[in-house]
Amino acid sequence: MTSRACALLLGLTVTLAACTSLPTTPVTARTAWAAGGLVRQFVLPAGEAMRVELGEANRLLMAVSAAHAEAPAFQFRIQHQHPTQGEARFRESGARLAQEPGALDWEPVRRVQAAAETETFWVNIGDSTEAGDRKRTAKRRLTTAHANFYVDAEGAEGITDDQLKRLGEAFESRIYGTVTGTFGAEPKTDPSGESRVYVVLSPAVDNFGKDKGLMGYFWSRDLLSPAATGPRAHTNQKKVIFLTSRLFEQPAQTVFGTLAHEFTHLCVFNQKVLVPNRATPEETWLDEGWAMLAMDLCGYGLRGGNEAIARDIKRFEEAPAEYSLTDWAGNPNGFSYGLSYLFARYLYDRFGAEVVKDALAAPATGVGAVQGGLVKREASFQDVYSDWTVANAVSGLKLTDDRRFSYASDVNLRGTYGGLTLGGVQARPVADFQKGLPGTLRPWSTTYYDLKAPAKRTWAFEFRSGSALFGGAIVLP
Structure with a gap:
């Protein structure tokens, strides 16, 4: 020393x-x-x-x-x-639905059907249950190379053509190529035979303003075969992403980032379930991590100044022992987007984009999927997790550029994003050095102790x- x-x-x-x-x-x-x-x-x-x-x-x-x-x-x-x-509830529900008998038994029609000017959709108010579905009529307002944009016929009259144009341009110029290039493509066609993605803006998405935190969702049930009862009874049988009609009230990073986020869920579901024909949707914590990473790669995430993401990271930094990387639902507020983002970002920065594709190609999910992505790198999940906890502790201190213990240069856990400054991982001060410190830990969680002499x-x-x-x-x- x-x-x-x-x-x-x-x-x-x-x-x-x-x-x-x-x-x-x-x-x-x-x-x-x-x-x-x-x-x-x-x-x-x-x-x-x-x-x-x-x-x-x-x-x-x-x-x-x-x-x-x-x-x-x-x-x-x-x-x-x-x-x-x-928005994790839809990940959990989708995982259960994909395992139901016959859920993956659909064949797209041979003739691609043109998207109608007016369509009827089952839109969920955010609880991922059949009872939360609302039948809504929407009109097609914009068509781009890879998407049809529909707006609810009632309660969304304030959405302008210019707003839709900017959303469509962002999807084509930044989102589509970045997401499919990193995470793989969405299905070529959906069960109706349509090749484009449906993007539907509706006031029902955030329960008509009662759930203002919900910006949008992708629910994999819309790519599953119909069932007589349960959520699949209302499958839209389309490659569809739902966004709240109030989305344009948000900052630009949230507007475009939400579309990037939900489109990534669609692509990940295709790569993990539909392509290999396996009822193994990705675990929520990792699925959300990939979607958060996609926002960043498209320019709408933390590195783009997204204050909402910084705020969620700050919550983790202030109470790290309360957060588990893998036990998503058990975390404060029932989610941990910031923590999942940090792990996905770390994997990408350390190993490159190929580790994402290898993890998605692995038959396992969650920790097993990441381990599958690390096989070619001769690394274990345990070792990488340990290295990551080091990176979280020293980020922003400029102590090393070793990729094992670092994020990309513009990811700083002591930096300022939007109007919010991160303070680094907070440790528990230890005053009595002779006293034992008992504790319990959640799966893949970390508690920090600060010792001063x-x-x-x-x-x-x-x-x-x-x-x-x-x-x-x-x-x-």
């Missing part, structure tokens, strides 16, 4: 096991010191209490994470020093858990 004053971050993730005695030797590092001496990562075997020794520093930031669905209990204690020494010291840590731990230490100036 260097003699300068420094801080360290130790990232740890928990897997299930039983607790035994404290070993007398330090744990074995997974890797040597990396990134110019910035990071060292550890794998601590299951079923043991572990003692971790680090070099001299006056401040440490500890990150403790959990990997499995159970909530493992653990205890972290600083040892006495030696004298010298952080008046002068440099050698730190030794004891971890006791019914689980295995892995993670890393980061030297900070």
